[in-house]
Amino acid sequence: MRGFLASSIGVTCAAALALPLTAPAAATTTTTTGAATAAARTAGAAAAGPAGAAASRSLAGSTRSLAGSTQSLALEPVAPASRDRVLGAVPEEGLYRGKVHRFSMVGVAWADPRRALDGRVQVRTRSVGTGAWTGWQDIETHNADHGADPGTAEAASGRRRGGTAPLWTGDSDGVQVRVRPGGSGRPAAPLPAGLRLELVDPGGEDAPPDDSATQEDAEEDTRIGVVDAEATAAEADADLAPLGAKAIPALDRTETERELYDLRGDELTEQQRAKPYIGPRPRIVTRRGWGADEGLREKGFVYTHQVKAAFVHHTVTGNKYTCAQAPSVIRGIYRYHVVSMGWRDIGYNFLVDKCGTIYEGRAGGVAEPVLGAHTLGFNTDSMGIAVIGTFTKSKPSTAAVEAVAKLTAWKLGLYGGNPSGKTYLKSGGGNLYRKGKNVRLNVISGHRDGFATECPGRLLYGKLGTARSTAAHYQGRR
Structure with missing residues (x-):
C-alpha cells in the first residue's frame, strides 16, 4: 500500500473541480447497514485483521436504510499530468463523487490505528435540499487521543483503524475531499496507507423522545x-x-x-x-x-x-x-x-x-x-x-x-x-x-x-x- 503512495499522487478536489471527473474504475465502494455489520466485521477481522474487517463490509444496495449505512470510498490517484498542473509536487490524495447515497456525516479512516495523519483534511459536500455545494470545511485530524487504553481487549481486538474525527454535514448526496500531508513550515510526511472516505447515513427519523414505555x-x-x-x-x-x-x-x-x-x-x-x-x-x-x-x-x-x-x-x-x-x-x-x-x-x-x-x-x-x-x-x-x-x-x-x-x-x-x-x-x-x-x-x-x-x-x-x-x-x- 505504501508503494501506491510512493509511485502515485492522489486526486485533489482542485483537480476534480477543474476536470469533470467520475469515479475511477479502480475505486472501491462498500456499504454496510443494520445488524449484518457486526457479523461482517467479526468475520473480516478473523480473516485479516483491520484490512480484512474493512474488506468484509457487504454491499447492501442503493436504498436508504432506516437502520443507517456507511459508504467507504478509497481515495484514488490522478494522472501525473493533472497532478503537476494543479498540485505541483505536493503528494495529496482525494476523491470527487458528484452522486453518492445520501449521508450526513463524513470522516477519513486508514488501516493502521498506530499511525497519525500529519496533515490537513478538507471536504465539500452537496446539500440534498438545495443542491448547493458548501465551501471547504476542515476535518479534525487529531483523533488518536480518543480510544481504548493500551493493553485492553478493545485496543487489541484487531478491528481498530486510524481515523479523523467525524464531521456533521447535514443531508448530502455529493462529496469532494482532499488530504495533504505536512503543514505550514513543515516538510510533507507520508500519509497513512489505506486512506478511505467514510460517508455515514445515521438513518431513522428523529422525534422528541418521551419518558414512557408501553x-x-x-x-x-x-x-x-x-x-x-x-x-x-x-x-x-x-x-x-x-x-x-x-x-x-x-x-x-x-x-x-x-x-x-x-x-x-x-x-x-x-x-x-x-x-x-x-x-x-x-x-x-x-x-x-x-x-x-x-x-x-x-x-x-x-x-x-x-x-x-x-x-x-x-x-x-x-x-x-x-x-x-x-x-x-x-x-x-x-x-x-x-x-x-x-x-x-x-x-x-x-x-x-x-x-x-x-x-x-x-x-x-x-x-x-x-x-x-x-x-x-x-x-x-x-x-x-x-x-x-x-x-x-x-x-x-x-x-x-x-x-x-x-x-x-x-x-x-x-x-x-x-x-x-x-x-x-x-x-x-x-x-x-x-x-x-x-x-x-x-x-x-x-x-x-x-x-x-x-x-x-x-x-x-x-x-x-x-x-x-x-x-x-x-x-x-x-
Missing part, C-alpha cells in the same frame, strides 16, 4: 432482537426505567437519595448515609431514545471499578446541527466509532447537546461504571462526557454547561465524588503521562488534562470551573 414497545424490542438474554442495553437500566423507555425521567433530591441507598447502599459509609452528597438525577435519553442500532456494537458490557473522575470532551463534529437533529448526530458518531474505527461501541459514556439534553452513550447502564474509550490512558475509573459541537472558537451554550453540571453532580455522587475536588488516576499510557503513573487531576477534568490535545476546545475548557462549582452546589456542598 407493552407494545417491549414486544417490538423482542421482535427485532433488541432484547437479548445475554446482554441488552435496556436491561442494564432496568433499575431506573421500564424496559423500552426512551428516556430515564428526572428525580427530585429525596427520590435520588432513596435511589442511592437502593443502588449503592452496601458500599456507603455511615457518614455518606447520614449526609449523602449527590445531585438530583437529571433526565437522560436512553439508547433506545436516540435510536441506537444495538446490532452494531459488540455483545456484553465491560465495567471498570468505580467512577472517580469525569472527562469533558467536544465531539468536533461542528455546530451546524439543530437540537432535533442531535439524535442523528449521535447515531452518526456511534456508527463511525464502531463501523469505521472498529471500536466495540460509541466511545463516550454520555453526550450533551446544545439545548442541554443528556444522552446515554456506551451501553451498560447509566448508573454503572462502564468502561469507555474517550480519554486515552485514563478510561479506567472515569467517565467521558462529550458536548456535541466544536468549541475552539465557538462558546458552548449555557444549557450545555448546566447539563454537564447536573450530570456530574448525580453520577459522581453515586460514587462519593466531589465535583470541585481532586482525585488520583493511574495512567494507562499516553503522551503526557507514562503508564502506571498516579496522576492528580480535577474530579471534573477536560480531555487535555490527561492527554496533550486541544479537546474539549478552549472555550468549553474555560467553562469547566463553572461546571465544577455548579455541580458541587447541586450536591449540597455549598
Whole structure:
C-alpha cells in the first residue's frame, strides 16, 4: 500500500473541480447497514485483521436504510499530468463523487490505528435540499487521543483503524475531499496507507423522545432482537426505567437519595448515609431514545471499578446541527466509532447537546461504571462526557454547561465524588503521562488534562470551573 503512495499522487478536489471527473474504475465502494455489520466485521477481522474487517463490509444496495449505512470510498490517484498542473509536487490524495447515497456525516479512516495523519483534511459536500455545494470545511485530524487504553481487549481486538474525527454535514448526496500531508513550515510526511472516505447515513427519523414505555414497545424490542438474554442495553437500566423507555425521567433530591441507598447502599459509609452528597438525577435519553442500532456494537458490557473522575470532551463534529437533529448526530458518531474505527461501541459514556439534553452513550447502564474509550490512558475509573459541537472558537451554550453540571453532580455522587475536588488516576499510557503513573487531576477534568490535545476546545475548557462549582452546589456542598 505504501508503494501506491510512493509511485502515485492522489486526486485533489482542485483537480476534480477543474476536470469533470467520475469515479475511477479502480475505486472501491462498500456499504454496510443494520445488524449484518457486526457479523461482517467479526468475520473480516478473523480473516485479516483491520484490512480484512474493512474488506468484509457487504454491499447492501442503493436504498436508504432506516437502520443507517456507511459508504467507504478509497481515495484514488490522478494522472501525473493533472497532478503537476494543479498540485505541483505536493503528494495529496482525494476523491470527487458528484452522486453518492445520501449521508450526513463524513470522516477519513486508514488501516493502521498506530499511525497519525500529519496533515490537513478538507471536504465539500452537496446539500440534498438545495443542491448547493458548501465551501471547504476542515476535518479534525487529531483523533488518536480518543480510544481504548493500551493493553485492553478493545485496543487489541484487531478491528481498530486510524481515523479523523467525524464531521456533521447535514443531508448530502455529493462529496469532494482532499488530504495533504505536512503543514505550514513543515516538510510533507507520508500519509497513512489505506486512506478511505467514510460517508455515514445515521438513518431513522428523529422525534422528541418521551419518558414512557408501553407493552407494545417491549414486544417490538423482542421482535427485532433488541432484547437479548445475554446482554441488552435496556436491561442494564432496568433499575431506573421500564424496559423500552426512551428516556430515564428526572428525580427530585429525596427520590435520588432513596435511589442511592437502593443502588449503592452496601458500599456507603455511615457518614455518606447520614449526609449523602449527590445531585438530583437529571433526565437522560436512553439508547433506545436516540435510536441506537444495538446490532452494531459488540455483545456484553465491560465495567471498570468505580467512577472517580469525569472527562469533558467536544465531539468536533461542528455546530451546524439543530437540537432535533442531535439524535442523528449521535447515531452518526456511534456508527463511525464502531463501523469505521472498529471500536466495540460509541466511545463516550454520555453526550450533551446544545439545548442541554443528556444522552446515554456506551451501553451498560447509566448508573454503572462502564468502561469507555474517550480519554486515552485514563478510561479506567472515569467517565467521558462529550458536548456535541466544536468549541475552539465557538462558546458552548449555557444549557450545555448546566447539563454537564447536573450530570456530574448525580453520577459522581453515586460514587462519593466531589465535583470541585481532586482525585488520583493511574495512567494507562499516553503522551503526557507514562503508564502506571498516579496522576492528580480535577474530579471534573477536560480531555487535555490527561492527554496533550486541544479537546474539549478552549472555550468549553474555560467553562469547566463553572461546571465544577455548579455541580458541587447541586450536591449540597455549598
